[in-house]
Amino acid sequence: xxxxxxxxxxxxxxxxxxxxxxxxxxxxxxxxxxxxxxxxxxxxxxxxxxxxxxxxxxxxxxxxxxxxxxxxxxxxxxxxxxxxxxxxxxxxxxxxxxxxxxxxxxxxxxxxxxxxxxxxxxxxxxxxxxxxxxxxxxxxxxxxxxxxxxxxxxx
Amino acid sequence: xxxxxxxxxxxxxxxxxxxxxxxxxxxxxxxxxxxxxxxxxxxxxxxxxxxxxxxxxxxxxxxxxxxxxxxxxxxxxxxxxxxxxxxxxxxxxxxxxxxxxxxxxxxxxxxxxxxxxxxxxxxxxxxxxxxx
Numbered sequence: 001x002x003x004x005x006x007x008x009x010x011x012x013x014x015x016x017x018x019x020x021x022x023x024x025x026x027x028x029x030x031x032x033x034x035x036x037x038x039x040x041x042x043x044x045x046x047x048x049x050x051x052x053x054x055x056x057x058x059x060x061x062x063x064x065x066x067x068x069x070x071x072x073x074x075x076x077x078x079x080x081x082x083x084x085x086x087x088x089x090x091x092x093x094x095x096x097x098x099x100x101x102x103x104x105x106x107x108x109x110x111x112x113x114x115x116x117x118x119x120x121x122x123x124x125x126x127x128x129x130x131x132x133x134x135x136x137x138x139x140x141x142x143x144x145x146x147x148x149x150x151x152x153x154x155x
Numbered sequence: 156x157x158x159x160x161x162x163x164x165x166x167x168x169x170x171x172x173x174x175x176x177x178x179x180x181x182x183x184x185x186x187x188x189x190x191x192x193x194x195x196x197x198x199x200x201x202x203x204x205x206x207x208x209x210x211x212x213x214x215x216x217x218x219x220x221x222x223x224x225x226x227x228x229x230x231x232x233x234x235x236x237x238x239x240x241x242x243x244x245x246x247x248x249x250x251x252x253x254x255x256x257x258x259x260x261x262x263x264x265x266x267x268x269x270x271x272x273x274x275x276x277x278x279x280x281x282x283x284x285x286x287x
Contacts, residue, residue, distance in 0.1 A: 037249065040242045047235060056276065060283030061228065064216050066209035069202070086199065093192035100185060121196060129199045132206050142208050149209075 032095050039092045046085045067149055070138035074151075079133055086129040094122045176259045184241050187234040194231055225284030229277060236272050240265040 053072075055061055072078040097118050105111040139152035146152065201219075204212040218224060244261045248254040254261075 037246050040239075041246060044239045044243065047239070051232060051235070055228070055232070055283075056279050060280060061220055061225070062283050064219075066205060066212045069205050069212070089195055093188070093195055096185075096188045097192055100189065125196055125199045128203055132199075132203045136205060140208065147209055 032099075036092060036095060039088045043085070043088050043092060046081065046088070050081070050085060067151075069136075070149070070151065073133065073136050074138065083130065083133050086133070087126060090122055090126050090129075094118060176262045180241055180244070180262050180265075184238060184245070187238040187241075190231070190234050191238060220284070222284055225281065228284075229280060232276055232280070233269075233273055236276075237265070237269050240268055 054064060073082075098115060101111055101114045101118065105114055139147050139149065141147070201212075201215050204215055219228065241262070244258070244265050247261060248258050
């Protein structure tokens, strides 16, 4: 007679009745946790360089104007830099606020409303920011009047 | 008659947390995170004015150059630098074998580095804001 095998606890095989989760959310929370650490590490580099170039180097904040932005975005590296910063920071921040909402909003309806507002704001800001980076025009013509700058073709 | 409480009225007394370096750094990480997130929303909106007109963008950026906003930027950078350094500490606590053992010492390291960076940044930034 064969000896019955007894699985070690938590060996991965569980009778469905003992499963604690009834929904199939998968491992979303683990992916979110991992994303916070990965994006955080990248954002430290992206944002420290951003702050150095914009606030420390040169004239710092006194030197920032439309021409400064035009000068940066003439270089595709800064476009990609700012795009990566926008997406990673918005997703990192949105997930952080999502966790905070889940922690402190006790009513189901309150949580749903707050997260609805959060996700709406996130989509609007990410789409708007992305469009601005890629449709930026350093020499715009507004109401028939061309912008005057030394890097723009003379009208 | 003894007072009875229905289960729904029971509020847990006290907390598991001890209120020391670990919990206070967690509180500071949350607060700075929320502050940075709301600034980020505003910052994307103000930068978006480059698509309205150069004048509109320069007008709003002009507002960032007044002394009160200059001090606000100092606070924002202070929040970002703390969140960044403490975030690296959180990563080390989670992924470095010795991380949980040295989490307190790492917090003092975070605060020391933060103070150094902020002293250097304050001198530079305030001279830009007030130096004209």
